Amino acid sequence: MEQGQIEITLNGAVIRARDGQSVVEAARESGIYIPTLCDYKSLPPAGTCRICTVKVGGRIVSGCTTPVSNGMVVESDSAELNDLRKGLIEMLFVEGNHMCPSCEKSGDCELQALAYRYRMDVPRFPFSFTNRAVDASLPHLILEHNRCIQCLRCVRGVKSRGGQEIFGFKNRGREIKIAVDTTHPDALTEETARKAEAICPVGALIKKGPHYLTPIGQRTFDETPIGDDIERGADS
Amino acid sequence: MRGAIKAIVEKHNGERRQLLAILREVQDGWRSVPEDAITLIAEEMDLPRVHVEGTATFYHFLSSEHRGDTTVYLNTSATSEMAGCAEVAAAFEDAVGTPFGSTAADRRFGLYTTSCIGMCDQEPAALINDVVFTNLTPARVRELVAGINAGRAIRELVGPLGDGRNASPEIHAEVKNHVRHPGPVFFAPFTPGAALAKALDATSLDIIESVKRSGLRGRGGAGFSTGQKWASCRATDAESRYVICNADEGEPGTFKDRVILTECAELMFEGMAVAGYAVEATRGLVYLRGEYAYLLPHLEKVIQSMRERHLLGKRILGTRFSFDIRIRLGAGAYICGEESALIESAEGKRGTPRNRPPFPVVSGYRHRPTIVNNVETFGCAARIAERGPEWFRAMGTTASPGVKLLSVAGDCERPGIYEVPWGVTVREVLDLCGAGPTLAVQVGGPSGVCVSERQFDRRLCYEDLGTGGAFTVFGAHRDLLSIVRNHMEFFANETCGFCVPCRAGNTLLLKSLEKIMVGNGTTEDLEAIEHLGRMVKSGSRCGLGQTSPNPLLSTLENFKELYAQKVRSDVDYISQFNLEYATAESIEVAGRVPPRKKA
Numbered sequence: 001m002e003q004g005q006i007e008i009t010l011n012g013a014v015i016r017a018r019d020g021q022s023v024v025e026a027a028r029e030s031g032i033y034i035p036t037l038c039d040y041k042s043l044p045p046a047g048t049c050r051i052c053t054v055k056v057g058g059r060i061v062s063g064c065t066t067p068v069s070n071g072m073v074v075e076s077d078s079a080e081l082n083d084l085r086k087g088l089i090e091m092l093f094v095e096g097n098h099m100c101p102s103c104e105k106s107g108d109c110e111l112q113a114l115a116y117r118y119r120m121d122v123p124r125f126p127f128s129f130t131n132r133a134v135d136a137s138l139p140h141l142i143l144e145h146n147r148c149i150q151c152l153r154c155v156r157g158v159k160s161r162g163g164q165e166i167f168g169f170k171n172r173g174r175e176i177k178i179a180v181d182t183t184h185p186d187a188l189t190e191e192t193a194r195k196a197e198a199i200c201p202v203g204a205l206i207k208k209g210p211h212y213l214t215p216i217g218q219r220t221f222d223e224t225p226i227g228d229d230i231e232r233g234a235d236s
Numbered sequence: 237m238r239g240a241i242k243a244i245v246e247k248h249n250g251e252r253r254q255l256l257a258i259l260r261e262v263q264d265g266w267r268s269v270p271e272d273a274i275t276l277i278a279e280e281m282d283l284p285r286v287h288v289e290g291t292a293t294f295y296h297f298l299s300s301e302h303r304g305d306t307t308v309y310l311n312t313s314a315t316s317e318m319a320g321c322a323e324v325a326a327a328f329e330d331a332v333g334t335p336f337g338s339t340a341a342d343r344r345f346g347l348y349t350t351s352c353i354g355m356c357d358q359e360p361a362a363l364i365n366d367v368v369f370t371n372l373t374p375a376r377v378r379e380l381v382a383g384i385n386a387g388r389a390i391r392e393l394v395g396p397l398g399d400g401r402n403a404s405p406e407i408h409a410e411v412k413n414h415v416r417h418p419g420p421v422f423f424a425p426f427t428p429g430a431a432l433a434k435a436l437d438a439t440s441l442d443i444i445e446s447v448k449r450s451g452l453r454g455r456g457g458a459g460f461s462t463g464q465k466w467a468s469c470r471a472t473d474a475e476s477r478y479v480i481c482n483a484d485e486g487e488p489g490t491f492k493d494r495v496i497l498t499e500c501a502e503l504m505f506e507g508m509a510v511a512g513y514a515v516e517a518t519r520g521l522v523y524l525r526g527e528y529a530y531l532l533p534h535l536e537k538v539i540q541s542m543r544e545r546h547l548l549g550k551r552i553l554g555t556r557f558s559f560d561i562r563i564r565l566g567a568g569a570y571i572c573g574e575e576s577a578l579i580e581s582a583e584g585k586r587g588t589p590r591n592r593p594p595f596p597v598v599s600g601y602r603h604r605p606t607i608v609n610n611v612e613t614f615g616c617a618a619r620i621a622e623r624g625p626e627w628f629r630a631m632g633t634t635a636s637p638g639v640k641l642l643s644v645a646g647d648c649e650r651p652g653i654y655e656v657p658w659g660v661t662v663r664e665v666l667d668l669c670g671a672g673p674t675l676a677v678q679v680g681g682p683s684g685v686c687v688s689e690r691q692f693d694r695r696l697c698y699e700d701l702g703t704g705g706a707f708t709v710f711g712a713h714r715d716l717l718s719i720v721r722n723h724m725e726f727f728a729n730e731t732c733g734f735c736v737p738c739r740a741g742n743t744l745l746l747k748s749l750e751k752i753m754v755g756n757g758t759t760e761d762l763e764a765i766e767h768l769g770r771m772v773k774s775g776s777r778c779g780l781g782q783t784s785p786n787p788l789l790s791t792l793e794n795f796k797e798l799y800a801q802k803v804r805s806d807v808d809y810i811s812q813f814n815l816e817y818a819t820a821e822s823i824e825v826a827g828r829v830p831p832r833k834k835a
Binding site: 045046047048049050053060062065066067083084087088091092094095124125126128149150155164165166167168169170171172173174175176179180181183184 | 275278284285286287289290293294295569586591593728729730731732733734735736737739740741743744747764768771774775776777812
C-alpha cells in the first residue's frame with residue numbers, strides 16, 4: 001500500500017482509505033453512499049444532523065466527524081441505522097414548517113430528497129406547527145426560518161471577504177436559530193445572498209429575485225435520488 | 237453606553253476567554269444584554285458580532301429583555317415542586333404583580349423560573365440577584381418582597397445563617413450543609429499541605445500510578461478511570477497542559493459539590509494541584525456554575541490563603557513546581573457540565589459540546605491537553621496522595637473503590653450529604669435517611685435510573701447502579717408521572733440544540749408523555765415512546781441526549797403499571813387533541829356544558 005493508505009471494513013467489505021479521511025469521505029470514494037445533510041464539500045464537519053450515523057466497532061458515531069483508522073470496522077447500512085436516519089429526517093420535518101410544494105428549493109432540497117430516498121410517507125411524529133417568523137429585512141437575502149434545519153453550513157461556509165464569520169447561531173435548544181451580522185457590510189451583499197442560497201441544503205436562505213427558472217421536473221433530485229451519483233461512481 | 241462597555245472589556249483585558257464574564261457584568265448592570273451592547277462588545281473586542289450574540293443568547297442568566305432590578309429565579313425542579321414551590325410562586329406573583337416568565341411593567345421585579353440550583357435538601361429555594369434563599373414559604377416571600385420594596389439590600393434580607401462556613405462573612409448565606417453521615421475522605425480532619433507534601437516527594441509518574449492503583453473513577457457520574465485520564469493527558473506532547481475542575485453541578489437532585497466547595501475547598505484545590513503536578517500542568521481552572529456565584533468570594537479567599545501558605549502559586553512548598561488556579565463563572569446552562577461544552581464555555585463561547593476525537597486530554601482548553609475532573613474526584617485524589625492508594629482501595633467494592641458522596645433529597649426525614657462506601661444498597665440509604673413508605677428512588681438524577689421497591693436491594697456502584705450521587709426519594713403518595721414530566725421538561729429546556737435527535741427528540745418525548753397524562757394515549761404510544769427514546773439515546777452527540785430519555789425509559793421499565801393505567805388498549809389511535817380537555821377551562825368559566833350536536 002502507498003504511504004498514508006489504510007484499509008477499513010465497511011459493511012463487510014474491505015475498502016481502501018486514506019489517513020485523515022472521515023468515514024463518510026472514505027465510503028464516498030469507494031462508491032458507498034452514507035447519507036449526509038450538514039456535511040458539505042470541503043467545510044469542516046459539524047455533526048449537527050446525525051444522518052451519517054454509523055457503527056464503528058459496535059459504537060454509534062457520526063461518520064462525518066469520525067476519522068478512519070487502519071483496521072476499523074464500520075457498519076453503515078442496517079435496518080437499525082436506516083430507521084434512525086429516517087427518524088431524524090422525520091424529526092426535522094415536524095420540527096420546522098416544510099411546505100414543499102410552495103418552496104423555491106423543491107426538487108433541489110436535500111432534506112426533501114432524503115425523505116424520498118428513505119421513503120418517508122408521513123412523519124411518524126406529530127407536527128409541531130411552530131411559530132417562526134420570516135425575516136425579509138435584508139436587502140438581498142430572505143431568512144426563511146420555517147425551513148431552517150440548523151445544519152451550520154452557512155455559518156461554516158459563508159464568510160466575509162476578510163474571512164470573518166457573518167452567520168452564527170443564536171439562542172439555545174429548540175429556540176436556536178441562524179443569525180446574520182447585519183452590522184457587517186459583507187453580510188448584506190448580493191454575492192453573500194447567492195452563496196448562502198447555494199450552500200443551504202434546504203430553502204431557508206433564499207436570494208431575493210427570480211426563482212423557479214429551472215422547472216419542477218428538471219431539478220437535481222427529480223429524476224435520480226440523492227446519493228445516486230456516488231453509487232454510480234460519478235464522484236470517483 | 238460605549239464608555240461603560242469599554243471599561244468592562246478593559247477590566248478583563250479584552251480577553252476573548254472572558255467574554256462570558258463580560259456579558260455577566262453587562263447583565264448585572266443593565267439587567268439585560270441589549271443589542272447595542274452586543275455590537276459594542278464585538279467592536280471593542282474585535283470579535284465577529286455573531287460570536288458575541290451567540291454567547292449572549294445561549295445562557296439562561298443572560299437575557300435580551302430587561303429582567304427587572306430585582307431578578308428572582310425560582311427553582312422548579314421536582315424536589316422543589318414536592319416542597320410546595322407552586323404556592324411560593326403564587327405568593328411572588330401576588331406580591332410583585334407580574335406572572336413568572338416576565339418582568340413587571342415598572343421593571344422593579346422580574347420573576348423567572350430556573351432548573352435545579354443545588355438546594356434540593358432545602359426547597360423551595362430561589363436566587364434573588366445571586367443571593368440564595370431557601371425553605372421559602374408564602375409568608376417569607378411577602379417579607380422578602382416587602383424588604384426589597386422598603387429599599388433594603390438583598391444581602392441584608394438573608395435569614396438565620398447556615399452552619400459551618402455558610403455563616404462566614406464571605407459566604408453569608410442561609411444555606412445549610414446538612415452533613416448527615418460524614419466519612420473518612422471529605423469530613424475527616426485534613427491538614428492543608430499534607431497531600432501536596434507527599435505528592436511532591438514522589439515523581440509525577442508515581443502519582444499517576446498511585447491514582448491508577450487506587451481505582452479512583454470520575455465522580456461526576458460517567459465513572460471513567462481518573463488515573464487513565466491523567467496518564468493520557470500527560471502522554472500528549474505539549475508545551476503546556478491544563479487542569480480543570482468541573483464545578484458545574486447541574487444534575488437535578490445533586491448538591492454534594494456545593495458542600496465540598498463550602499467546607500472542603502482546600503482539599504479540592506489541593507487535589508487540583510496534585511493533578512497539576514502529575515500531568516505537568518501549571519495552570520488550573522475551576523468552572524463554577526452561575527448558580528453558585530455566592531461561593532465565589534469564599535473560594536477566591538481560600539485560593540489566596542493557599543497562595544500565602546505556598547500551597548498554590550510559584551514554587552509550591554519550596555519546590556520547583558508552580559501551579560495556580562483561576563475561577564470561571566457559568567451563567568446557567570446544564571450542558572456545561574459536559575466536559576467539552578464546559579471547555580467551550582470557559583473559553584467564552586456557547587456551551588456546545590465538541591466533536592470527539594480529539595478528546596480534551598489531547599486537545600482541550602485553548603487546544604492544550606486538558607483534564608477535566610469533578611469537584612469530588614479532586615477531593616478523593618488529594619486523599620489518595622496523602623494516605624495512599626491501598627487505604628482508598630480498602631473501601632468500597634472491587635470495581636468501585638472508595639467512598640461516594642450522596643445528595644439525598646425528597647421524601648425523607650434527614651435529607652443532606654451522606655459519605656458512604658460504594659456498594660451500599662438503596663434500602664440501606666433509605667434507612668439511613670429516614671425515608672417512609674417509598675414509591676421510587678431516582679438514582680443519579682434524571683439522567684440516571686428511577687428504581688422501584690423491587691430493586692431496593694440493588695447496590696450503588698459501577699457494577700450495579702452507577703451514580704453521580706443524586707439520590708432522590710419519592711414517597712408512596714407521589715404522582716410519579718408528573719415527576720417524569722418535570723424531568724423531561726428539564727431536558728427539553730436544557731438541550732443545547734446543536735444536534736437534531738436531542739433538540740427535536742426531547743420535545744417530542746415530552747409531548748408524548750403529556751398526551752398519555754391527559755388520557756389520550758394508547759398502548760401503541762407507549763411502544764412509540766420507547767422507540768423514540770432509543771433513537772434519541774443512540775443518535776445524540778453527547779451525554780445529554782444519550783441519557784435524556786432515561787426518565788421515561790426507566791419508569792416505563794420499572795413502573796409499567798402506572799402507564800398501563802393511563803392508556804387505552806382498545807383503540808390504535810387517538811389524536812393529540814382532546815375536546816373535553818381543551819374546553820374544560822372555558823366550560824368552567826361559562827358554568828355550562830355546550831349542548832352536543834347530533835351526528
